[in-house]
Amino acid sequence: MSKVNPLSMSELDCPKRCADCRLRASPSFHRASEAELQFVESQRLRTRGVPAGQALFVEGDTGAGLFTLYSGWAFRYKTLPDGRRQILNFLLPGDLVGLQEEFASQSVHGVEALTHTLFCEFAQDALWNTLTAHPRLAYGVIWRASHTEQFLDANLLTTGQRSAVERIAMLLIHLYRRTEALGMHDGDSAPLPLQQLHIADALGLSLVHTNRSLRRLHALGMISIAKGRLRLFAERKLERIAEYYDRPPSVQPLL
Amino acid sequence: MSKVNPLSMSELDCPKRCADCRLRASPSFHRASEAELQFVESQRLRTRGVPAGQALFVEGDTGAGLFTLYSGWAFRYKTLPDGRRQILNFLLPGDLVGLQEEFASQSVHGVEALTHTLFCEFAQDALWNTLTAHPRLAYGVIWRASHTEQFLDANLLTTGQRSAVERIAMLLIHLYRRTEALGMHDGDSAPLPLQQLHIADALGLSLVHTNRSLRRLHALGMISIAKGRLRLFAERKLERIAEYYDRPPSVQPLL
DNA sequence: CGGACATTTGACAAGCTTCAAGAGAAGTGG
DNA sequence: CCACTTCTCTTGAAGCTTGTCAAATGTCCG
Secondary structure: OOOOOOOOOOOOOOOOOOHHHHHHHOOOOOOOOHHOOOOHHHHHHEEEEOOOOOOEOOOOOOOOOOEEEEEOEEEEEEEEOOOEEEEEEEOOOOOOOOOOOHOOOEEOOEEOOOEEEEEEEOOOOOHHHHHHHHHHHHHHHHHHHHHHHHHOOOOHHHHHHHHHHHHHHHHHHHHHHHHHHHHHHHEOEOOOOOOOOHHHHOOOOOOOHHHHHHHEEEEEEEEEOOOEEEEOOOOHHHHHOOOOOOOOOOOOOOO | OOOHHHOOOOOOOOOOHHHOOOHHOEEEEEEEOHHHHHHHHHHHHEEEEEEEOEEEEEEOEEOOEEEEEEEEEEEEEOOOOOEEEEEEEEOOOOOEEEEEHHOOEEEOOEEOOOOOOOEEEOOOOOHHHHHOOOHHHHHHHHHHHHHHHHOOOOOOOHHHHHHHHHOOOOHHHHHHHHHHHHOOOOOEEOOOOHHHHHHOOOOOOOOHHHHHHHHHHHOOOOEEEEEEEEEEEEEEHHHHOOOOOOOOOOOOOOO
């Protein structure tokens, strides 16, 4: 099960020094200066591991802090009182979560792990400290907030306007490319630790209909999902079905 | 047509000095220091008026800048190539738009005016200048980005999980409260310069079904929309229908 | 091997969309 | 100021995508 890829090492612990961070060794992330690294390290409280299926925090929690996902997969979600759940977006290594909690008395969404995950937790006033001490890092935070917003926009377009098959095509392309940009691919297959229920809840579809639509795409020979891995056999055709042509940025900032 | 309310004066021009800004005179916005006011003014390029139904910029435009909505109503949207349109959120005075364009080579959404609007346009490097010179203002920018994200989350929950009537109840409550927080109410009615098509496109519903659902809520005596004004007769009941209990912050930062 | 959970399939119901057309409101020009 | 045009709102009818209920098959793991 051990992988060479640094972004797949969910079983390994997070190093003490940010300078030794596996993420920062990846070409997918901006290089930080020595001073910035030291600063980030000073703002880092601890590492928190969350087993698959467990929550980092849930809706209504108070004092949920600011986190960077170090390894593994997770997702943000909101629920209605009767249990309906909407997955807002999926979190991959490097993603920042908890920015909204900075400005709200209690958390407005939950975060749950899909695989075993490690989060780096930052101090309560880390955002303000960053803003006053390291504008370049703060710029990165805004960059990230802005990109999350971009994906939420895209997802809103999806759930609001696209049909079931279009939605699924869009989500699969999106995740496929994000993992690709992070160097998580293995040959022509991407990791995909989602269950169909996650896909359904992310796209506003029922589980049954999600399954039927997935089968349809499979029957058309366009996709294959097996053993937690996703293969796209007709990326261009899927792109046209979904009318989705976005590509994730190849290099991202990291807090 | 002339109102006493400073936030309704779409027909009036924006003052030269930010210190004279009508928005800043409202208790809905944080007070800025003298230095901050001067700084913001130095970053402001000009005022741009956009007539109702016209675009501030459209998808694919390059070099769209950073704007604050000074007066009037507008909305952000995305479209699919076949014409389907999703309204992402509605913009009210004080709202910041164009942050995403800072980080993208071309704009990923359009902005269209619902009423006659005035936008304050900022310089290309205003964000970076703010970050380095006025962290408190930059904190406000992140606050705003975070709150937009919060609404997008809420809207995603809506389009993904709620039924037509629930969606409409949610949107009407949301807009009702936002206008209320801005002091735009007139007795028990709120301004609502939307057509049913806007409501439909914001919620991912067809125009016809939107109309039917609106009629239903009207027949139940819960709402009334007439002459561009919205009245809610059973706010609590609507709240329970939508399972939507959020309230907008009473005081917001302003760039 | 057994139990829990995920996926798959069938049948039916329902909510929503589409097509179509009339009624009302608002803007335009003579 | 009124006739004309155009846009918005409203309502009916039919059809389709999607949801719900139910149960079988497959898979993982102790």
